[in-house]
Amino acid sequence: MALLYKADPVRGERWRALFAEQAPDIPWRAWPDIGDPREIRYLAAWQAPDNLLELLPNLQVLFALSAGVDQLDLGRLPEALPVVRLLDPGITRGMCEYASFAVLGLHRDMLRYRQQQAERRWQAHPLLPAHQRRVGIMGLGLQARQILATLQPYGFALSGWARSRHLIPDVDCFAGLEQLPAFLGQCDILLCVLPLTEQTQGILDRELFRHLPRGAALVNMGRGGHLVEQDLLDALASGQLSAAVLDVLQQEPAAPDHPFWQHPQIMLTPHIAAMTQPESAFAVLLDNIRRHQRGEPMLGQIDRQQGY
Numbered sequence: 001m002a003l004l005y006k007a008d009p010v011r012g013e014r015w016r017a018l019f020a021e022q023a024p025d026i027p028w029r030a031w032p033d034i035g036d037p038r039e040i041r042y043l044a045a046w047q048a049p050d051n052l053l054e055l056l057p058n059l060q061v062l063f064a065l066s067a068g069v070d071q072l073d074l075g076r077l078p079e080a081l082p083v084v085r086l087l088d089p090g091i092t093r094g095m096c097e098y099a100s101f102a103v104l105g106l107h108r109d110m111l112r113y114r115q116q117q118a119e120r121r122w123q124a125h126p127l128l129p130a131h132q133r134r135v136g137i138m139g140l141g142l143q144a145r146q147i148l149a150t151l152q153p154y155g156f157a158l159s160g161w162a163r164s165r166h167l168i169p170d171v172d173c174f175a176g177l178e179q180l181p182a183f184l185g186q187c188d189i190l191l192c193v194l195p196l197t198e199q200t201q202g203i204l205d206r207e208l209f210r211h212l213p214r215g216a217a218l219v220n221m222g223r224g225g226h227l228v229e230q231d232l233l234d235a236l237a238s239g240q241l242s243a244a245v246l247d248v249l250q251q252e253p254a255a256p257d258h259p260f261w262q263h264p265q266i267m268l269t270p271h272i273a274a275m276t277q278p279e280s281a282f283a284v285l286l287d288n289i290r291r292h293q294r295g296e297p298m299l300g301q302i303d304r305q306q307g308y
């Protein structure tokens with residue numbers, strides 16, 4: 001019975017130390033030194049190897065080392081294999097920090113001031129009180145709820161949209177595709193933290209931007225696949241959108257000639273909004289392994305029909 005780790009090798013060393021110290025009964029293997037593949041029961045990975053079950057015939061659970069699981073390409077994985085996403089409080093904290101930074105940065109016009117600094121231009125612009133700034137979040141799962149709670153003390157007018165109906169105190173909640181235009185119509189800053197599925201692929205497109213108030217700003221901290229990149233460029237060029245903060249791209253890393261690099265109205269970061277931290281994630285992963293060993297339900301198990 002062993003666990004195989006297949007992700008960032010530097011953080012792998014921290015994982016290895018935690019397992020050695022706190023769960024020595026679970027032998028640790030790090031990709032590509034997998035030892036006897038028949039001994040591997042658990043795979044902890046960012047991306048799964050091809051021919052998973054041929055390679056690891058006794059695999060019992062695939063643990064994603066991330067909050068999102070689209071990069072595992074669920075359609076290629078055996079139906080019966082449980083896939084569990086990582087509900088790491090460290091990821092949630094990272095998402096809250098990044099969302100605060102992005103929303104405050106957009107609220108306080110930081111992209112514009114950064115550009116003015118480059119031009120040595122000292123010019124103040126009017127300041128909108130936070131309660132007049134309407135911030136809407138797409139996706140109302142665990143991450144979104146914490147983000148909303150983090151933004152609440154600033155006094156922004158908060159709303160959220162999801163496929164199904166949610167009730168969150170002091171947040172205006174919209175549900176389903178029929179309420180999407182009404183939700184968008186009142187978002188000065190739109191944040192996307194949706195899971196990437198067939199339904200949400202390319203959801204941030206021209207049609208969606210058209211429903212936002214003119215001059216709205218976008219924050220994408222979901223997946224690059226949510227955004228139709230050319231539509232964003234067009235919306236910025238026409239003034240329909242004023243700015244975007246993006247942590248994810250269709251193709252990562254961005255090509256050297258990607259138009260977003262130099263765009264004055266886009267702030268681009270290299271998928272760093274949240275990073276799995278072994279120190280906070282270890283307890284969550286180990287708890288799920290113990291649950292599996294006892295035959296109990298694991299926390300964060302993916303619904304294979306829904307894709308998240």
Ligand code: GLV
Binds near residue numbers: 065066067091274276
């Ligand atoms: C990172 O992108 C994650 O899904 O955890």
